[in-house]
Amino acid sequence: MTTTTDIEFMIGRIATGDRQAFLSLYDATSAKLFGVCLRVLDDRADAEDVLQEVFVKVWRNAGHYTANGLSPMTWLITVARNSAIDRKRARKAPAYDIDTVSGLADGAPGPEMAAIAASEAARIGACLAELEAARAGAVRGAYLDGMSYAELAHRHDVPLNTMRTWLRRSLQKLRECLSR
Amino acid sequence: MTQLPFPGDDASTEAAEYALHLMGPGERAEFEARLAVSGALRAELARWQEAFVALAADIVPVAPPAALRPAIEGRIFGKERRRWSLPGLVGGTLGGGLVAGAVLVVAVLVLPQSRLGMPEPGVPERSGGTVREAAGLGADLASEDGALRVAVRLAADGEALTVTRASGAPAPGRALELWLIAETEEAPISLGVLPDARTARLGLPPALAAMLGTAVLAISDEPEGGSPTGAPTGAVLAAGPITPL
Structure with a gap:
């Protein structure tokens, strides 16, 4: 399996x-x-398109990676x-039924990555568990599904500003926990 | 929670919002301007990104469709084909060869006959089933150091190229592949891998024969058996225009 070092080496080579x-x-x-991409976009054609963009960016920006x-x-x-x-936000109608691709089945990263990822x-995970379940869910929704404040407010059925306040407080608590 | 626990907490929360991509375009641009001048802020952002990315461990890898890889290759490396353009090759490889050591080889074999820029006869005309000798076409290819010299002639029947390798050989485990670079074509067309024998006959489909008049031939360094992609993958070792002989 590919290790972090292998990937770092490949990016270095790509930069040349x-x-x-x-x-x-x-x-x-x-x-x-x-x-x-699929997790955020929930649409195969869009995800394929974005994956192409991603690798074009990787090719172009590999030289700036170390910075x-x-x-x-x-x-x-x-x-x-x-x-x-970015693609999702550029789409005309915002999709609210994002939970269709939310399978949290086990992925298959390389052993080294898996070990790092598992401890991180x-x-x-432990820090999110210290938050109220709904607030932890909002942080996960923002990261994994790429939900905006508006989408999160809709999903949790709270006003937009309430969602902002919730999330910012959750992030502060998360930082305290992660710094311990 | 009116009092923030320690200074910098605001900035840290903003970094987290930025990492989550929760900011609007205006806020984002404003934050990026601050990022550009603050190493501490960049470090804080990196900390958040590393913390959040652990959540992505739950995302199941899904193999993209096989067609995506060549599509991305085409998008990124499509441009590289221009490296193979006629002016590039003639002005680059061949021009370099003239300036460097291989003056005699190139000058004697190519220059006296060279009528680049003039209308070329194109496919040899058949008269009574035989190809007129006067319409003979060929190219002489030499590497810059003169180590590789290959003469290519259109066979008398017009259906093949006779390739004579006067000197040079592929590197161990590698192959020499001959390419036709025509003005009308976007990419080089493989004419085949040069065999071990010094002289070889490579079949030439009529459609390719018709392009010879305004084309350049090139030899590239390829893996054994020839380019796996159908396009040149290794260095151009030698190139030269096809000229009437």
Whole structure:
């Protein structure tokens, strides 16, 4: 399986214009990134389109990767997630029935990544567990489904400003917990 | 919760909102302007992104359709084909060759006959079932260091190219592949991998024969058996225009 170091190396090679490294990175990460796009967009055609954009961005921006201080998978997932959310927000009618693709089945990252992800997930999972269930759900909805404040307010049936206040307080508590 | 626990908490919450992509376009742009000048803010953002990404561990990987990979390749590397354009090759590889060591080879074999820019005869005309000798076409390809020299001639029947490798060989485990780069075509067309034999006959479909008049031939370094993609993948070792002989 592909390790974090492998992916970091591939990104470094891509920054020098290495086409083979780019294809290797695609083979190693496209399924995960496609999963991320699908989760946010809940539409195969859109997700396919966005995945193309994501890899074009990766090809173009690989040289700036080291400057952002992120681990390689975090960078790739962030690019995929942000691109998918941008697409989602650009769609005419906002989709509210997003929970159709919310299967939380176990993924298949490489062993090293899985280990890191598992401990980090446990950490943020534990911190989210300290929040009220609905508020933790709002944070997850924002991250995993790319929901906007308006969509979250709709889903939780509260006014928009209430949702903002909720979420910001939740984030403050989360930060306190994560800093412990 | 009117009093924030410690300074910077506001900025941290904004970084989290930014990481979650909850900001509107205006807020986002404003935050990015601050990010650009604050290393501390970038570090805080990275902390949030790393914390949140753990939630993505739950997202099931889904293999994208197989057609997506070549589509992305085409989108990104499509541009690279321009590297193979006629002016690029003639002015680059061949021009470089003239300036460098292979002056004799190129000058003697190519320049005296070169009529680039003039109307070319195109496909040899058949008269009474035989190809007129006068309409013979060919190209002489030489690498910049002169190590690889290949002469290509249109066979008398007009249905094949006779390829004679005067010197040079593929690197161990690699192959030399001959390409036709025609003005009318977007991408180079493979004419085949050069066999081990010094002289070889490569079949030439009529559609390709018709393009010879205004084309350039090139030899690239490819994996054994030839390019796996149908397009050149390795370095251009030698190139030269097809000229009347």
